[in-house]
Amino acid sequence: MEPKKERTILHVDMDAYFASVEQKSNPLLRGKPIVICGNPEGRSVVSTSSYEARAWGVKTGMMLWQAKKACPQVILIQCDPDKYVETSLKLHRIYQEFTPVVEVFSIDESFLDITGTERLFGNPLQVAKRIKKKIKEEVGLTCSVGIASTKLLAKLASDINKPDGLFWLKDEKVPGFLKDLSISEICGIGPRLTFHLNKLGIHTCGELSRYPVELLENKFGKVGIALHRMALGLDEGPVLLAREDEKVKSVGHSITLPEDTYNLETAKKYLLSLCEQVARRLRRKYYKGKTVFLFIRFPDFSDFSRQKTIIKFTDDDREIYQSALSILEKINIESLGLRLIGVSVTNLVKGTDQLSLFPDEWRKQILLAAMDKVNDRYGEFTLTWGRLMYQAKPVSILTPAWRPDKHVKKFKFALDFPQRS
Numbered sequence: 001m002e003p004k005k006e007r008t009i010l011h012v013d014m015d016a017y018f019a020s021v022e023q024k025s026n027p028l029l030r031g032k033p034i035v036i037c038g039n040p041e042g043r044s045v046v047s048t049s050s051y052e053a054r055a056w057g058v059k060t061g062m063m064l065w066q067a068k069k070a071c072p073q074v075i076l077i078q079c080d081p082d083k084y085v086e087t088s089l090k091l092h093r094i095y096q097e098f099t100p101v102v103e104v105f106s107i108d109e110s111f112l113d114i115t116g117t118e119r120l121f122g123n124p125l126q127v128a129k130r131i132k133k134k135i136k137e138e139v140g141l142t143c144s145v146g147i148a149s150t151k152l153l154a155k156l157a158s159d160i161n162k163p164d165g166l167f168w169l170k171d172e173k174v175p176g177f178l179k180d181l182s183i184s185e186i187c188g189i190g191p192r193l194t195f196h197l198n199k200l201g202i203h204t205c206g207e208l209s210r211y212p213v214e215l216l217e218n219k220f221g222k223v224g225i226a227l228h229r230m231a232l233g234l235d236e237g238p239v240l241l242a243r244e245d246e247k248v249k250s251v252g253h254s255i256t257l258p259e260d261t262y263n264l265e266t267a268k269k270y271l272l273s274l275c276e277q278v279a280r281r282l283r284r285k286y287y288k289g290k291t292v293f294l295f296i297r298f299p300d301f302s303d304f305s306r307q308k309t310i311i312k313f314t315d316d317d318r319e320i321y322q323s324a325l326s327i328l329e330k331i332n333i334e335s336l337g338l339r340l341i342g343v344s345v346t347n348l349v350k351g352t353d354q355l356s357l358f359p360d361e362w363r364k365q366i367l368l369a370a371m372d373k374v375n376d377r378y379g380e381f382t383l384t385w386g387r388l389m390y391q392a393k394p395v396s397i398l399t400p401a402w403r404p405d406k407h408v409k410k411f412k413f414a415l416d417f418p419q420r421s
């Protein structure tokens, strides 16, 4: 069954990306502990911290007050997605000088398939060094590059000497490398899957690879087989080019309130404003949707979500609002409180007008990735492309963005995992 032609794949991962971009564009921030966040005055979380801040224990995902507590002199910078997208476009141009086969994995991570470029650019190590040098000279940033024969391994390799790292994980070293590696390090094995595997006594890739594959299959279905292969570093997933046909799945907005509210009227005001924004965005993109999805986070950080299908496709603020409101009114905000509220419209159809937001497909892809990443990281965010849906629907057992195997994404989380509501 095993393939195939040898491949050489680079994973390029920018170091402390948003923070480095800000430090590059403002010399006064260089060498200082800085944090990129949503609203510095609000209750957002740390998106990216500079290495200077990390030295103080500041981490991605911390609340801002926690970051300030860890590092009192930390400088908070509001994120500027346009700036990061612009920079990513420059990076992408550099990658394309080396190979046309570039996958935008996120705003600051790309896979490059450089198979067969030796005669042009030298061996993989030389290619990686040239890319790093060019990025340093032309964009002024450092990155970490992993080289391996699969995306899964290249991604692991880029982490090894971070920051400004370069590591070639050769095939013969793979078994030794994976033997004691924690399964949670594998891109695609998230906390839930780690939890279930730990329950089986599996903690390392070595243990996972030795676990009988039939038992994994019994428990996890096709994912079980994928897991077995991942534990061995096997992954035929190709480097995926930006695709024009990437479809918009939903359009939505959400907001973390400046302070928790227990007042339904206040909640309704936010909801109305969100619905207006969503409708505006739908219209701007010539979409109409049929399903309204409401997402609530309570002050204790537990979540609630529900959707409602409307009779006809709409891009009308009030119709969206009415549907969302009918869900909201069933929740006892007075006693449960409200921390975050989000609404999105899904089940979309596109109007006759052409959707042409970006001059070319990879620009769009980078923008998509930027939005996803911003959404992932901020307490308050502007949401498009269905991120809320990912959070609240039955969760795909493997992280959605990661497709080591085409079967995997079809698999839905179907285990007895406690549901929040």
Ligand SMILES: [Mg+2]
Pocket (backbone or CB within 6 Å): 013, 014, 015, 016, 017, 108, 109
């Ligand atoms: Mg990075």
